[in-house]
Amino acid sequence: MSNNKVIEVEGLTKMFGDFIAVNAITFNVEKGEIFGFLGANGAGKTTAMKMLIGISNPTSGAANVAGFDVFTNAEDIKKNIGYMSQKFALYDDLTVKENITFFGGIYGLSRKKIKEKSTILIEELGLQNVSNQLVGSLPLGWKQKIAFSVALLHNPKIVFLDEPTGGVDPITRRQFWEMIYKAANQGTTIFVTTHYMDEAEYCDRVSIMVNGKIEALNTPKKLKEQFKAKSMNDVFLKLARG
């Protein structure tokens, strides 16, 4: 595999009984790229993502993530990626510091390293006053920013973000994207799903899934040209109902 491709997917398929949830999808993601993975509810995004992060076995096809095969090296994939979702990211009943220590430990960082990273993270996010508060007491936007930083603790090659900004206030949502840009600029690959179509415009490339298939994949600019649409929202509306 070429050094610049951190995700390579070919003909990846997942069936549940007769139902084809993911239908032979093929795409690559480059190192440091912000890749937007869009689709309507039920289009198969979550199922596809689960295969890529090594927690669901594909029915057929091939996929290589962070240099490892999803069929044979799923455990190695888990060590080399970061993951956060809207639904689960941190433990509400642990403090900010405890969450960082816990996830640092899970990813096998040394105590010294955890302490070091913890101090930097808390300072960068300006959390000095709340570092000993339970995460459950913090606003959603803060939680999501902390969760993203925690997902980057072990310097993963790729971070998978499943609707990270749902319900977050508009200012924090933008701060979150500035964090994404920064991480991508430092070479981390970002794989992100969102229902905010303005966020689709922030991606380097965007794929749109419809009924289990990838029906479009290109830069936002080219997709708008291709579908003669003014915005990514229009592109989505034209495509997503099949």
Next chain:
Amino acid sequence: MSISLKNISKSYNKVNAVQNITFNVKQGELFGLIGPDGAGKTTLFRILTTLLIPSEGTASVAGFNVVNDYKSIRNNVGYMPGKFSLYQDLTVEENLDFFATIFGTTIEENYDLIKDIYIQIEPFKNRRAGKLSGGMKQKLALCCALIHKPKVLFLDEPTTGVDPVSRKEFWEMLKRLQQKGITILVSTPYMDEAELCDRIALIQDGKILEIDTPKAIVKHYPKPIYNVRANDMYQLLKSLNDYSHNHSVYPFGEFVHYTDSRSDFKPKELEQYLESKNLLDIIINKTAPTIEDTFMELAK
């Protein structure tokens, strides 16, 4: 007035969830509460649907006081909470029948009102509610909230986590219900949905920032806004954030929305500055403010 709140406050222990909220919703109006997670929207819904007693202030719904006449309110309103709250182990049809029976009516009696929505989920009427997709759950919840023909409909974040196509369809359904004379109070974190309401209240940290029609709200935006674009988004954002004259810098799709702190701002100067930061293909154009711009300016 269909809904009326006067100086409503609610605190939990020491935390003020909502503070001194006053607004009215007219009969047949589609009124939006626009604000992020934690703004206090759900607390307001719970007070208006008689599930919470306010710490201070008075409120009425459909002419009934939320504290004294709570039973009458419950018969006259439909409520769709943010969290899916139907019986997961009952089928689609059983859920609907259950809610109709509780309110002393039948599905047939008010079928007119839900027909447009129900036919979309009817093919799955024997499926358990827990096994439905997100979009279908939402449609079933709306049917259950409507089955007793309420005067006022409360919808707490009905479109959160819903894709743009389904969101559009949902708002078309709301418009049709409004035409049938139902007053609707709906909350959303999506600023683009604000434009579809007759009037909106922008809410953050338990306080109302502004109440008006969507058109009037964007007119109040205090500064000219510029769309700025260049070849490298990350460097562009960094450079604009470092620029000493900036008033606000927010990414907006393919552009950055920029406002300047000076009244005699000259775009040419900014262009030269950005060029000095090695940015290419620079475009700076005046643009119209959106609800989201206004919200961020007020929330700053």
